[in-house]
Amino acid sequence: MTDFGFHLSKSSQLDLSRVDRERLNRLYELEPGARICMTCGSCGATCMAAPYSGMSVRKMLLHIERGLDVKPLLSKCMLCGKCTMVCPRGINTRNLILNVCKLYD
Amino acid sequence: MIYEGKQKIWSDYQKEIPDDHWYYVRSCIRQNFFPASERMFTEITRNVLGKDMYETPFHTTCGGIAYHADTIPQETVMTIVARQFALMTEAGYENYCPSCITSFGNYAEILETWREFPELEARIRENLWKACRREFNKPKYLAHTSDLIYHWREQIREKAKHLLINRETGEPLRIVEHIGCHYAKMFPHKGVGGAEYPYVLAGMVESWGGEVIDYPERRHCCGYGFRQYHVKANRGYSVSNTHKKFESMEPFHPDAIITNCPGCPYFLDRWQYVIAEQTGKTYGRNGYGIPVFTYEELAGLVLGYDPWDLGLQLHQVAVEPLLDKMGVEYDPKAKYLGLNKEDLMKPEMPSSIKCC
Amino acid sequence: MKENVVIIGGGVAGMEAAKQLLTLGYNPVIVERSAQLGGHVAGWHKLFPDMSSAQELVKGLRRDIAEANVFLETRLNSLQRTKSVYTVELNNGVRLTSRAVLIASGFELFDASKKEEYGYGVYDHVITNADLEAWMNGREDNRIPAQPQSIGFVHCVGSRDLKAGNSQCSKVCCTTAIKQAIELKERFPEAEVYCFYMDLRLFGKKYEDFYINAQRDFGVHFIRGRVSEVGETIDGRLQIKAEDTLLGKPLKVQLDLLVLMSGMVCNPIAKQLADKIRLQIDSDGFLKSRDNIAAIGESNQPGIFYAGACTGTKTVPETLAEARAAALSIHTYLMNQ
Numbered sequence: 001m002t003d004f005g006f007h008l009s010k011s012s013q014l015d016l017s018r019v020d021r022e023r024l025n026r027l028y029e030l031e032p033g034a035r036i037c038m039t040c041g042s043c044g045a046t047c048m049a050a051p052y053s054g055m056s057v058r059k060m061l062l063h064i065e066r067g068l069d070v071k072p073l074l075s076k077c078m079l080c081g082k083c084t085m086v087c088p089r090g091i092n093t094r095n096l097i098l099n100v101c102k103l104y105d
Numbered sequence: 106m107i108y109e110g111k112q113k114i115w116s117d118y119q120k121e122i123p124d125d126h127w128y129y130v131r132s133c134i135r136q137n138f139f140p141a142s143e144r145m146f147t148e149i150t151r152n153v154l155g156k157d158m159y160e161t162p163f164h165t166t167c168g169g170i171a172y173h174a175d176t177i178p179q180e181t182v183m184t185i186v187a188r189q190f191a192l193m194t195e196a197g198y199e200n201y202c203p204s205c206i207t208s209f210g211n212y213a214e215i216l217e218t219w220r221e222f223p224e225l226e227a228r229i230r231e232n233l234w235k236a237c238r239r240e241f242n243k244p245k246y247l248a249h250t251s252d253l254i255y256h257w258r259e260q261i262r263e264k265a266k267h268l269l270i271n272r273e274t275g276e277p278l279r280i281v282e283h284i285g286c287h288y289a290k291m292f293p294h295k296g297v298g299g300a301e302y303p304y305v306l307a308g309m310v311e312s313w314g315g316e317v318i319d320y321p322e323r324r325h326c327c328g329y330g331f332r333q334y335h336v337k338a339n340r341g342y343s344v345s346n347t348h349k350k351f352e353s354m355e356p357f358h359p360d361a362i363i364t365n366c367p368g369c370p371y372f373l374d375r376w377q378y379v380i381a382e383q384t385g386k387t388y389g390r391n392g393y394g395i396p397v398f399t400y401e402e403l404a405g406l407v408l409g410y411d412p413w414d415l416g417l418q419l420h421q422v423a424v425e426p427l428l429d430k431m432g433v434e435y436d437p438k439a440k441y442l443g444l445n446k447e448d449l450m451k452p453e454m455p456s457s458i459k460c461c
Numbered sequence: 462m463k464e465n466v467v468i469i470g471g472g473v474a475g476m477e478a479a480k481q482l483l484t485l486g487y488n489p490v491i492v493e494r495s496a497q498l499g500g501h502v503a504g505w506h507k508l509f510p511d512m513s514s515a516q517e518l519v520k521g522l523r524r525d526i527a528e529a530n531v532f533l534e535t536r537l538n539s540l541q542r543t544k545s546v547y548t549v550e551l552n553n554g555v556r557l558t559s560r561a562v563l564i565a566s567g568f569e570l571f572d573a574s575k576k577e578e579y580g581y582g583v584y585d586h587v588i589t590n591a592d593l594e595a596w597m598n599g600r601e602d603n604r605i606p607a608q609p610q611s612i613g614f615v616h617c618v619g620s621r622d623l624k625a626g627n628s629q630c631s632k633v634c635c636t637t638a639i640k641q642a643i644e645l646k647e648r649f650p651e652a653e654v655y656c657f658y659m660d661l662r663l664f665g666k667k668y669e670d671f672y673i674n675a676q677r678d679f680g681v682h683f684i685r686g687r688v689s690e691v692g693e694t695i696d697g698r699l700q701i702k703a704e705d706t707l708l709g710k711p712l713k714v715q716l717d718l719l720v721l722m723s724g725m726v727c728n729p730i731a732k733q734l735a736d737k738i739r740l741q742i743d744s745d746g747f748l749k750s751r752d753n754i755a756a757i758g759e760s761n762q763p764g765i766f767y768a769g770a771c772t773g774t775k776t777v778p779e780t781l782a783e784a785r786a787a788a789l790s791i792h793t794y795l796m797n798q
Contacts, residue, residue: 001457002382006341008348014705016714017611021653028680036676039685039707062708065682089673106693110574110582301577301690321692321700356695 019067023103027064030099033091037061043083043093049076057083057093060100070104106319111302118289118299122248122256128198129160129250130189132205133170135399138371141416142401143204146250149404153264154257164192167203169211169287173331183225184232186215191239201244202253206366209249210287213295216243247295249288251365251400255297255305258312266409269315271360272432277316278360281395282306283350283373285366286326306363309400313407315360322353328376329368347376351388351395358390361427362397373397378421381457392459394422406433413439423461437461463488466791467549467559469734471531472500473777474565474769474784476522479529481788487795490530490557492537492549494730498523500567506597508777509640510667516598518777540737545798547764560798561764561791564734564748565784568725568770571619571627578690579615579721586699586716587691589618589723590634593641609652609717612645613701614638615688616658620724620774629745631724632774635661636668638722639675646679655682655714657703665776684712691719725774738762747773758787766791 028035037058044056053076063070074097083093127150131143150156167189168182193201203209219226233239254261262268269278284303289296298304301324307317328346333339350373364370377394381387389395397420398406405415412433417424418440428435440461441449454460466482468475471493479489497503499519508515538550540562549557573581573589581587588596588604596602616638620631635658642654656675661683663669675681686703694700699716727747735742740760743749748771751759758767768787769780 001385004340004379004382005337006344008380008383009341009345011345011349012710014708014710014712016653016655016712025680032677035680036673038672038676059708062705066705066708066710066712068708106585106697107583110580113574113582114577299577302583319693321694323692324690 014066014068016066019065024064027096027099027103030103031092031096033089033093034061034096036089037091038089040088042086042088046082046086048078048080048082052076057087057091057096060097064100064104070100074101074105111304114302115298115304118294118296118304120248120252120295120297121246122252123200123246124156124256126157126198127159127200127202127248127253128193128196128244129158130164130167130201130203130208131160132203132208132367133166134371135204135367138367139399139402139416140419141405141414142399145401145405145410145415146204146254149261149401149408150253150257153408154260156257159196159198161192161196164189167205167208167211169205169207170331172211173207174335175332180229180232182211183215183218183229184236186212187229187233187241188237188239190243191233191241193244194240194242199242199245200248201246202248202250204250204367206249206285207287207368209247210285210291212244212247213292216247217292219243249305249365251288251305252297254400254404255308258309261404261407262312265313265407267407267431267433269310269313269403269407269431271430273430277314278427278430279318279357280310280315281318281320281323281354281357281359281362282310283323283327283362283364283366283369285364285369288365306365306400309403310363313403318354318357318359320354320357322350325350325353327364327366327369327372329372331368334368334372343372344376344379347372348380351377351380354395355388359395360430361403362395363400363403364397365400370397370399374421378455378458382455385457387458389422389426393426394458396420396422396424396427398424406431409433411435413442421460423459425461464795465490465557465559466561466563467492467547467557468563468565469537469730470500470565470567470728470769470771471495471498471533472565472567472769472780473502473518473522474500474567474771474780474787475563476519476526477781477784478563478565478768478788478791480522480525481785482791483526483528485788485792487792488530489526490532490559491526492532492535492551494534494536496534498531498533501570501591502777504591504598505594507640507644509636510665510671512640515594537734537737540734542738542762542764545764560795561766563766563768563787563791564731564740564760564771565768565787566728566731566734566771568774569728571625571631571723571726573618573721573723575625576618576622576721579618579688579719580691580693580699581721584691584693584699584719585697587719587721589721590637590641591723593645593720597644604718606717609645609649611714611716612642612649612652612654612718612720613688613699613714613716614642614654614656614720614722616656616722617687618721618723619726620722621659627724627726627746629724629747629774630662631722632662632664633776634722634724635663636665636671638720639663639668639671639681641720642681643671643675643679646675646681652717653682654679655684655716657684657686657688657701659685659687665778686712688719725770728771731771738765740765743772745773747771758783758790764794766794
């Protein structure tokens with residue numbers, strides 16, 4: 001193999017056809033509220049971890065639904081429960097996070 | 106795929122292409138990359154089709170390559186272009202055909218800009234007069250040289266020695282057509298067939314017996330992107346785009362790729378070697394790559410020119426698999442002989458991709 | 462003898478207005494270009510938000526206006542005003558006089574093939590919202606596979622698109638996409654359904670509930686990002702590109718069916734009418750009302766009234782309400798003459 005001093009770049013393009021639907025559907029069963037997020041972002045706005053780590057429940061869910069790794073986000077959650085309080089759709093974010101930990105960590 | 110749907114779009118994007126008397130300008134880089142292509146264009150148009158194809162050694166770059174690499178301002182480019190038009194006017198021509206796609210895009214962009222901002226055109230006329238005491242008329246017709254080969258594709262077919270048909274199976278060869286970005290993406294109405302489903306190369310392939318492949322990344326850029334390739338640190342990004350195209354066309358098993366831009370055939374050809382070196386993957390059959398051609402080279406093969414006179418030995422990816430399919434006769438021993446039959450010596454062969 | 466009121470257009474706006482005018486004691490005369498009454502709604506299957514039948518709505522209106530004069534497959538040859546009376550000449554030779562004319566010419570569906578990048582008419586499995594409704598009404602469509610695994614909806618096709626010449630939001634497409642996504646999930650529960658939107662504009666009664674239903678009960682995926690191009694894979698599936706703008710990442714997905722939510726553009730007939738009797742066209746390309754807040758159903762010409770989508774994109778209930786209002790305005794106008 002020749003070293004040209006440059007390499008193929010990794011593509012950031014997501015391929016929705018490759019998302020693990022089975023695991024995602026399992027998550028939806030364990031926490032049906034995961035389906036109804038409307039990405040308003042109030043969870044991220046109020047999140048203790050967000051300013052220091054980029055964590056937000058909205059982002060975590062999007063990562064899961066698009067097949068991206070959520071471990072780095074999850075590990076910063078303090079399970080304080082503030083996101084459950086602000087969610088306008090009443091998603092049980094605590095149950096959601098605990099189940100994401102179970103399935104994706 | 107609904108072929109009639111494409112035909113409908115093609116019919117919306119037709120341009121008037123005069124049949125004769127063209128002022129021809131060459132590309133900065135094509136003679137280095139594909140040395141026989143421009144020579145073959147003048148050979149075919151003048152000697153096979155009997156057209157008046159005028160050129161002058163006094164023309165320069167159009168400035169497009171520097172413009173797209175952000176090294177000269179547009180007003181400078183415009184003044185360079187104004188001088189080109191002055192040479193055309195002095196020679197008594199009004200139909201202008203550049204060999205380069207970026208030039209074609211550059212001319213189209215400048216003519217449109219002058220149409221919108223006549224005061225700018227006036228300033229450029231003044232610049233040109235101050236710089237070299239020349240005056241110019243704008244071309245009446247602007248066509249890329251691939252537009253012309255498209256325009257004369259049926260005449261070439263009538264004189265064809267070989268068609269884009271697999272000699273053994275009788276099946277049409279499967280051809281990927283790749284259009285240079287600056288051909289129609291900026292001005293869809295200036296390209297034959299528009300920008301989403303360009304017909305300029307597809308028309309040649311169909312006329313010459315082949316079948317066009319429409320694969321998902323067909324519209325994607327070849328990856329050259331001027332300063333993207335020119336700056337070594339960006340080359341990984343450049344080759345990644347080419348890689349994306351090959352991954353997308355791979356399931357269709359193309360027999361060849363036809364292109365109409367100076368950069369595209371070069372990068373689609375050379376990057377196949379780099380991809381093979383880096384990933385071990387080749388996209389043709391039996392360890393070969395997919396041969397890549399300019400439209401002049403393919404027209405030359407169809408008309409029966411010797412592949413080595415077409416400069417095909419300068420390709421990285423071996424062209425022999427396509428020559429064999431088309432039934433083109435060639436002398437493998439003559440591949441690396443110069444014009445005077447002097448031995449140019451066989452280049453070192455890579456192990457990652459099979460070359461002849 | 463009852464007084465004529467000429468109504469141009471036999472869609473739900475024209476029909477509802479005719480119904481009210483009959484009640485008010487007039488003789489409405491509907492001039493309809495096509496072979497049937499009901500306009501776009503007649504080609505629709507179910508209507509949001511309660512999944513009521515479009516056919517029943519049209520059937521009911523047809524019944525209600527049985528006594529009205531209806532000219533089908535008829536066009537206007539000329540429309541002229543002399544003093545306070547309009548003379549309408551139809552292409553079948555009929556000549557009518559009427560002191561008030563109601564324009565209810567509605568909208569035209571944006572021609573999705575103009576967005577070439579979506580490949581409508583080029584790729585095998587690209588259809589429009591109207592095609593899907595026709596299929597649900599029983600029309601065969603071999604572009605729709607027997608068992609699709611993956612289905613996409615593109616919102617805002619030809620709407621909010623300056624390049625296509627339409628700055629307007631077509632209002633109904635977001636909700637229609639959600640409705641159709643649910644209907645396809647009901648027929649193909651195994652399929653993944655993706656809605657590609659720029660904004661979800663769910664302004665009407667129960668529309669937001671509809672959205673929650675689609676998410677919670679049907680698992681429809683909503684992706685914020687406009688589809689940029691469509692291609693076809695070796696096995697004849699569609700491959701689309703979009704950006705997930707909430708993640709800031711480009712994405713692709715393979716689909717078995719792509720539904721384009723073609724928007725509403727003003728019916729070109731309205732523009733021809735406008736030329737004939739000097740009506741004004743608003744900056745959005747639709748007929749200009751005398752006042753967009755206080756007098757949406759009135760034109761700048763005495764005796765010319767508007768109802769429905771000729772003045773802008775409308776939902777069915779909005780159109781019906783406007784038609785009723787227009788009938789009353791016409792009545793008041795004629796009484797005061």
